[in-house]
Amino acid sequence: MKILLHNLTRFGDLLQSQPALAELAGQGHRVAVACLENFAGAAALLPEAEVILPLPGSRFLAGLDGDWRQALAAMDGYVRHVKEVFDPDAAVNLTPALAARLLARRLCGEAVRGFSLDAHGFRHESSLWAAFLEASSAARGLSPFNVVDLFRKAAGVGLGPGRFALRRPEAPALEAARLALADRAPEGAAGYVGFQLGASATARQWPPDAFARLGEGLWQGLGVLPVLLGGPGEKALAAAYRETCRAPSADLVGATDLPALAATLCHLKLLVTNDTGTLHLAAGLGLPSLSIFLATAQPFDTGPYREGCLCLEPDMPCHPCPFGLPCPIGHACRRAIGPDTVLGAATTFLAGGGFPAGGYPGARAWLSGFDRAGFMDMTSLSGHGETARAVWLRLSRRVLRQFLDEEPLAPAGQERFALPAAVHDPLAEQLAQSADLLRLLAGHAGLAGRNPAMKDRFLATWERIRGLWTASPQLGAVGRLWQRDAQRAEPDLPSLIARIERYAALVAAFADRLTRR
Incomplete structure (x- = not known):
């Protein structure tokens, strides 16, 4: 069967579709990917995708502002192109937006997994998992499942352990990245650690001066060179970092396209990052990470889909905060996790290859891994595993998995x-x-x-x-x-x-x- 997977959202979400693609391909299906055209480079990192079908979404929207008839004609042209190039038998739509549902229905009729429309134009989900994926997006702090596992289950797979593996850059790209780093490195640098300074919102960004103190500590203590990463829109963050940091760095912000970023990550020992698409790119390339989750971000649902990564979140009763509400304390969580806390964890990892259990002042520390069913899980390194939130998320994951699979709910037995x-x-x-x-x-x-x-x-x-x-x-x-x-x-x-x-x-x-x- 030929299956077209739709993920018409962000860069990180598109990458996190890969485990679902891998399982579909493993079942013997031929798979293609429909994505927004500005993320076609990310789709090229999905090794199972036979065909990439970029959707010019911004042009369609612009057309609607002008003449909606021309916009609809352009959409029909896209549908004809998809059928000429790949002609899918079925679609997997992981984007709940109405336009994505309509496109999936237009292409494959009722043969759609995930999000679609019924014959009367009403919203339709192919399973309880798909319905929960959309429902939990408005209550992310209450979702016990990593979004990768939700994508897998909404796609009708996820029957065993997940595996996240993106296509590795080819030798010329790796060599170009190596030379770019070497050109910017002072003599005697003992390797590189990536710093992703930006995030989708300022409230989710660990402050640049905190990154700067971390960079000074890594350089002075280990001789490891910070490599600043990010897109052109994050150049101001890089400038703020350089103004306050008394240690050298390699500034690649705005200097790498997606393939070059992937190649650069392959030369790093560790990525220190906010909750961003770069975090998921690193996970898919096998790079360990230390990530900081602020404001509405929390590691249980958007943490890296790779075992052995450290996720820090502020040890504050209001975290994670709800969506759409102003912060009454001026985003104090951005300062809750100090540079010394992150430096201690990063230094221990770089020296010995693992993150320690123990005290993480100002933070709740979680180590990523997989549970017995192969779903992403988090283990506390800081003594927060028995907090009410952590216990409830464990219970929810246990019970909801059976409920959403529409299996009989097993008796509790001795489990409490x-x-x-x-x-x-x-x-x-x-x-x-x-x-x-x-x-x-x-x-x-x-x-x-x-x-x-x-x-x-x-x-x-x-x-x-x-x-x-x-x-x-x-x-x-x-x-x-x-x-x-x-x-x-x-x-x-x-x-x-x-x-x-x-x-x-x-x-x-x-x-x-x-x-x-």
């Missing part, structure tokens, strides 16, 4: 997850209320089949459940999934009641595994 009373007690009450409301909802559904007046009560109870879950610090992602899943049309009343009972089983599975400490 202990939460402090201040978290356990209100959560237990919410779960008890949820169980009562779901029983009531199932009864209303049965009565509504015979008495149309009961439909209002059914909808009111459904809304109470949605409100209860979306307002919960622990159940927010489930609440958004409930909202998405409720939009599916059930063929008959028994199917609707079975779905309500399935959520009741999920609530019971959470409650059965919780204990109070």
